[in-house]
Amino acid sequence: MSEQTQLLTNDTDDALRLDKQVCFALYAASNLLTGLYRPLLAELGLTFPQYLVMLVLWEKSPQSVGSLGQQLYLDSGTLTPLLKRMESAGLVKRQRDASDERRVLVELTEQGDSLRASAHQVANTLASGPLLPMTEAEALRDGARKLIGVLTSEQKAEE
Amino acid sequence: MSEQTQLLTNDTDDALRLDKQVCFALYAASNLLTGLYRPLLAELGLTFPQYLVMLVLWEKSPQSVGSLGQQLYLDSGTLTPLLKRMESAGLVKRQRDASDERRVLVELTEQGDSLRASAHQVANTLASGPLLPMTEAEALRDGARKLIGVLTSEQKAEE
DNA sequence: CTATTTTATATTGCGCGCAATTTAATTTGA
DNA sequence: TCAAATTAAATTGCGCGCAATATAAAATAG
Numbered sequence: 001m002s003e004q005t006q007l008l009t010n011d012t013d014d015a016l017r018l019d020k021q022v023c024f025a026l027y028a029a030s031n032l033l034t035g036l037y038r039p040l041l042a043e044l045g046l047t048f049p050q051y052l053v054m055l056v057l058w059e060k061s062p063q064s065v066g067s068l069g070q071q072l073y074l075d076s077g078t079l080t081p082l083l084k085r086m087e088s089a090g091l092v093k094r095q096r097d098a099s100d101e102r103r104v105l106v107e108l109t110e111q112g113d114s115l116r117a118s119a120h121q122v123a124n125t126l127a128s129g130p131l132l133p134m135t136e137a138e139a140l141r142d143g144a145r146k147l148i149g150v151l152t153s154e155q156k157a158e159e
Numbered sequence: 160m161s162e163q164t165q166l167l168t169n170d171t172d173d174a175l176r177l178d179k180q181v182c183f184a185l186y187a188a189s190n191l192l193t194g195l196y197r198p199l200l201a202e203l204g205l206t207f208p209q210y211l212v213m214l215v216l217w218e219k220s221p222q223s224v225g226s227l228g229q230q231l232y233l234d235s236g237t238l239t240p241l242l243k244r245m246e247s248a249g250l251v252k253r254q255r256d257a258s259d260e261r262r263v264l265v266e267l268t269e270q271g272d273s274l275r276a277s278a279h280q281v282a283n284t285l286a287s288g289p290l291l292p293m294t295e296a297e298a299l300r301d302g303a304r305k306l307i308g309v310l311t312s313e314q315k316a317e318e
Numbered sequence: 319c320t321a322t323t324t325t326a327t328a329t330t331g332c333g334c335g336c337a338a339t340t341t342a343a344t345t346t347g348a
Numbered sequence: 349t350c351a352a353a354t355t356a357a358a359t360t361g362c363g364c365g366c367a368a369t370a371t372a373a374a375a376t377a378g
Binding site: 031038066075076096104 | 357358
Binding site: 015016020021022023024025026027028029030031032033034035036037048052055058059072073116119120123124127131132136137139140141143144145146147148150151152 | 180184190191192193278282291305307
């Protein structure tokens with residue numbers, strides 16, 4: 001494939017190499033893919049994680065901060081400031097849940113809801129020139145999902 | 160699979176469905192995997208991206224900042240402060256290349272080199288309870304690599 | 319040989335991502 | 349009932365990750 005796979009010394013530390021292969025591949029692929037979305041989402045005034053929040057809210061709104069965090073595997077330390085920025089951008093409204101004052105409900109504004117059409121364009125633009133053949137894209141997605149499943153169930157087991 | 164695949168409205172915008180998005184699966188898998196490494200690497204005094212730099216340097220040292228960046232898909236805005244932290248931790252030495260004063264060569268210190276043994280332990284610990292069956296791990300790795308290849312070659316084509 | 323352009327790294331600024339802690343509301347239990 | 353435990357979100361602090369810019373050295377052009 002690429003040159004860096006040749007940068008190997010002839011020692012026996014296969015464990016380090018293999019380790020590098022899987023974890024680095026995921027890390028780099030994720031960063032690069034985010035970079036592909038960045039200019040497209042910038043036109044909508046969104047960052048990539050903000051886009052993920054919008055995807056979740058377009059499916060159901062309002063939702064609590066915790067609910068968003070569960071679906072995206074993010075905590076309030078990440079979401080609270082992110083949602084505040086989205087609120088000042090006019091995309092969402094944040095308000096305490098009257099029936100449980102600990103919760104904060106995040107709701108799409110009309111502007112946030114209407115952005116859905118533009119986002120649809122972005123998704124279609126990316127899909128129109130598919131990066132990977134469908135079968136490979138599905139294999140990658142399923143592999144990543146399987147890893148997510150393992151990593152999140154291990155967390156539960158530790159409790 | 161998981162519950163969030165049920166959080167779908169019955170609209171026809173398949174393109175926007177979170178659970179079909181390769182980008183979210185990669186994003187979440189990468190974040191979660193980094194989280195798995197975090198406590199293990201913390202014992203070595205390393206963050207995950209610092210660990211990646213060490214993996215590259217253990218293969219060859221010294222290397223320029225640009226060379227590290229090419230292999231890890233990171234720029235000087237990320238690497239310069241990261242390498243400074245690694246230098247103050249005593250893991251690497253940074254010095255201008257005498258034959259080309261624009262370059263900075265990053266070299267493992269003795270301490271940095273000796274950390275390799277401990278890192279080997281970390282990699283073996285993770286490998287001993289394999290997260291995914293080997294074939295699935297390889298499929299995930301190969302899919303990610305293929306995507307990396309596409310995304311980096313597209314960047315070249317834009318120039 | 320000098321002016322221009324290119325290359326390599328550093329700096330600045332902003333938005334995550336998460337550990338650790340804090341604040342406040344709800345639940346639990348003696 | 350009311351103190352202790354639990355839960356939800358916010359806050360603080362730090363390390364990325366990258367765009368934009370700055371600085372300086374080397375390569376190139378005329």
